[in-house]
Amino acid sequence: MKLKLDENLSHAAAEVFRQAGHEVETVASEKLSGASDEDVLKACQHEQRALVTLDLDFSNPLRFEPASHAGIAVLRLPSKPSHEDLLAVCRSLVRALEREALGGKLWSVERGRIREYQPPESQAGENA
Numbered sequence: 001m002k003l004k005l006d007e008n009l010s011h012a013a014a015e016v017f018r019q020a021g022h023e024v025e026t027v028a029s030e031k032l033s034g035a036s037d038e039d040v041l042k043a044c045q046h047e048q049r050a051l052v053t054l055d056l057d058f059s060n061p062l063r064f065e066p067a068s069h070a071g072i073a074v075l076r077l078p079s080k081p082s083h084e085d086l087l088a089v090c091r092s093l094v095r096a097l098e099r100e101a102l103g104g105k106l107w108s109v110e111r112g113r114i115r116e117y118q119p120p121e122s123q124a125g126e127n128a
Contacts, residue, residue, distance in 0.1 A: 002022070041072075
């Protein structure tokens with residue numbers, strides 16, 4: 001899978017994904033550090049890459065509609081995280097990507113657990 005790692009993720013995190021066979025670019029390597037969230041997501045859309053980030057702003061489906069891009073994985077760490085906590089969450093995402101595609105989805109990724117945003121069911125057909 002084609003991934004873009006946000007500027008808040010380490011080179012070691014990128015290596016976890018590369019070793020699992022994913023094509024990884026980073027916000028920093030593409031000189032997007034400090035860019036707005038919208039610009040980062042536009043770059044992801046243009047490159048057809050899913051975004052992997054620690055930035056909780058991306059977990060708002062009203063601001064960043066999941067169906068309009070290649071996917072967003074928001075990594076969730078404990079309140080006092082270690083570098084190993086970060087790598088463990090990255091490995092949880094790698095395992096999930098082996099089973100399911102991220103395209104058009106919003107995942108909240110914790111150590112050993114993935115929660116997927118489910119949009120509310122359409123109400124259009126209920127009143128027919």
